[in-house]
Amino acid sequence: MQGHLPPGISIVKSENFEEWQMDIKVLDANPLYQNEIYRLKFTFGSKYPIEPPEVQFIEIPRSSETPRPIPIHPHIYSNGIICLDLLSSAGWSPVQTVESVCMSIQSMLTANTRNERPPGDSDFVSYNRRRPRDINFFYDDDNV
Amino acid sequence: MMDLDRESEELVDLRTLDYVSKYDEHLMCPICHCPFIRPVRLQCDHVFCQKCLNSAITSFDAGLQNFPCPSCRTSTNGIFMNVPRLLLNMCDDIRVKCPFSEEGCMEILPRGHVQSHVDKYCEYRPIHCPEQACDKKTRKKNMSPDRRCLHGLTRCGTCGEDVMEQDLEDHTRELCLSLRTTCPGCAATVFRNSLKEHIDTCPEAVHPCSASKFGCAAKLKRVDLGFHEQNCPLITMGPFFEAQNSRIDSLDMTIRHLRQRNEILEEAVSKIPSTLVDAAQLLPEGRSVSPTRPHSRSPSQTRASDPSVDRSSGMSSYLLSLHEALREEVAGLSLALTDLDARASMAVMNESLRIKEDMAHTNSAVNSIRMQIHWLMNPRLHQGQRAASAGPGATRGTSTLGLTSPNAGSSNAHPSGPGSRGLSDSGREGTKL
Ligand SMILES: [Zn+2]
Ligand SMILES: [Zn+2]
Numbered sequence A: 001m002q003g004h005l006p007p008g009i010s011i012v013k014s015e016n017f018e019e020w021q022m023d024i025k026v027l028d029a030n031p032l033y034q035n036e037i038y039r040l041k042f043t044f045g046s047k048y049p050i051e052p053p054e055v056q057f058i059e060i061p062r063s064s065e066t067p068r069p070i071p072i073h074p075h076i077y078s079n080g081i082i083c084l085d086l087l088s089s090a091g092w093s094p095v096q097t098v099e100s101v102c103m104s105i106q107s108m109l110t111a112n113t114r115n116e117r118p119p120g121d122s123d124f125v126s127y128n129r130r131r132p133r134d135i136n137f138f139y140d141d142d143n144v
Numbered sequence B: 001m002m003d004l005d006r007e008s009e010e011l012v013d014l015r016t017l018d019y020v021s022k023y024d025e026h027l028m029c030p031i032c033h034c035p036f037i038r039p040v041r042l043q044c045d046h047v048f049c050q051k052c053l054n055s056a057i058t059s060f061d062a063g064l065q066n067f068p069c070p071s072c073r074t075s076t077n078g079i080f081m082n083v084p085r086l087l088l089n090m091c092d093d094i095r096v097k098c099p100f101s102e103e104g105c106m107e108i109l110p111r112g113h114v115q116s117h118v119d120k121y122c123e124y125r126p127i128h129c130p131e132q133a134c135d136k137k138t139r140k141k142n143m144s145p146d147r148r149c150l151h152g153l154t155r156c157g158t159c160g161e162d163v164m165e166q167d168l169e170d171h172t173r174e175l176c177l178s179l180r181t182t183c184p185g186c187a188a189t190v191f192r193n194s195l196k197e198h199i200d201t202c203p204e205a206v207h208p209c210s211a212s213k214f215g216c217a218a219k220l221k222r223v224d225l226g227f228h229e230q231n232c233p234l235i236t237m238g239p240f241f242e243a244q245n246s247r248i249d250s251l252d253m254t255i256r257h258l259r260q261r262n263e264i265l266e267e268a269v270s271k272i273p274s275t276l277v278d279a280a281q282l283l284p285e286g287r288s289v290s291p292t293r294p295h296s297r298s299p300s301q302t303r304a305s306d307p308s309v310d311r312s313s314g315m316s317s318y319l320l321s322l323h324e325a326l327r328e329e330v331a332g333l334s335l336a337l338t339d340l341d342a343r344a345s346m347a348v349m350n351e352s353l354r355i356k357e358d359m360a361h362t363n364s365a366v367n368s369i370r371m372q373i374h375w376l377m378n379p380r381l382h383q384g385q386r387a388a389s390a391g392p393g394a395t396r397g398t399s400t401l402g403l404t405s406p407n408a409g410s411s412n413a414h415p416s417g418p419g420s421r422g423l424s425d426s427g428r429e430g431t432k433l
């Protein structure tokens, strides 16, 4: 991470190389995400950047000074786990950076028009105890 | 001696070095974000450090042959080539700080020379204490010629602080709290460690003009500086320069972000063909469920069995041929429809003509029957009239015939009525029948 970050993306926490937190905003006028800031948590393994970091949204309650909801999206479970090809072991490329991942997630939100969670969200959220990387998501559609 | 040999073989990790000179972004490995270290080139012309590429390959399961370029995902076919000498030289020429800068080495040198500097020349490299029992390290320059341990504590004669023997020289020269020095401006004597604070406030000390960053070379005493700064043209230009600089900075930033967005988009676009191929693999199975004409599928099957044909173009031409086949089918159907329409209306017309003819026949037959009936009735009517006028005895006959008489009478009363013409006709018809 060097220099300035792209608009709508900011570092919240980056003291160590295990966990970073980033805030992202959707810049265009998508009514689903207007006036909201979302918090992403990056967890880096020892093999980063050869292997992908774990990236998920984390929630900070509305009552807090910096409320951070989980954005609604057909590829984002309500516990913050993101189903995005480039974060899977197969879709990851070591040339990706925290910045580029944030930008990809930003544009994934920007392009979305569906006000819905992934199918089977409530089951997934209550039963899944695996780590996101080990889940075999079915990347059902096109270019997310 | 053993220790020295072993340590001199330690390789400097070039990735942890402090790069001081600016270098072109294109010299940076996209994986480790360092200027390339022993780079290799792939068939797609993307370059990576050998080590970075190796670790990426090790974590890739599907075999070296299938390993895709981390930047553009084209297949590498397991081929790794040398990079031009020029690129190596440019990377090795980037200036770095000596890895022992924290120990005090001020050396800044081309990256290519770091290893030999550390191995042979750096005076600040910590080496193990020659004393086996001591686990501390000593800078190379502090190593005593007689190779004894210098880590015992000694007391400084002037300030009374305990310092290691190896650090004593530095202490008495630089760090000792009792050291005094004279201010270069006002010639006052101050403690060495508070000289900086003194200079900041000393009225006699020489300061640079506040526009020095824009190129003003003036260095004046604090008193004179105020006067200079009122007239300095570069200070008046200052805000303008600042504005220009921030504008350039923000433009730089915008360009950088646009470039990144562009890269992301390019990557997404480069993924589209593979998505299309996947779709092509899925489609034939999906289609077989819905009824399809067998010949409309054959082009995709022949294409799929021919691996030399580019799959994505095969896919789109398959879709095109499908579209063409459907269009022909629709055209054929509309032709058949108009044909059918014409035939149906012809049939209807023929039928109605035949029926009209039949009707005409039936009409004429009905007419002739009516006339025959009249012809047959007429003699009987006359007979009845004659019987009524002959005698009142025949009342029964009159009453029965009275029912028919107005009919006959009316037919006689209207000469132009059908009855009268029927009579005259019946004569002719009768002969004809
Ligand atoms: Zn590298
Ligand atoms: Zn490439």
Ligand SMILES: [Zn+2]
Pocket (backbone or CB within 6 Å): B098, B099, B100, B105, B106, B107, B117, B118, B121, B122, B123, B124
């Ligand atoms: Zn050095």
Ligand SMILES: [Zn+2]
Pocket (backbone or CB within 6 Å): B129, B130, B131, B134, B135, B136, B148, B149, B150, B151, B152
């Ligand atoms: Zn020692």
Ligand SMILES: [Zn+2]
Pocket (backbone or CB within 6 Å): B156, B157, B158, B159, B160, B161, B171, B172, B175, B176, B177, B178
């Ligand atoms: Zn002292």
Ligand SMILES: [Zn+2]
Pocket (backbone or CB within 6 Å): B183, B184, B185, B186, B187, B188, B198, B199, B202, B203, B204, B205
């Ligand atoms: Zn002074």
Ligand SMILES: [Zn+2]
Pocket (backbone or CB within 6 Å): B209, B210, B211, B212, B216, B217, B218, B228, B229, B232, B233, B234, B235
């Ligand atoms: Zn000046």
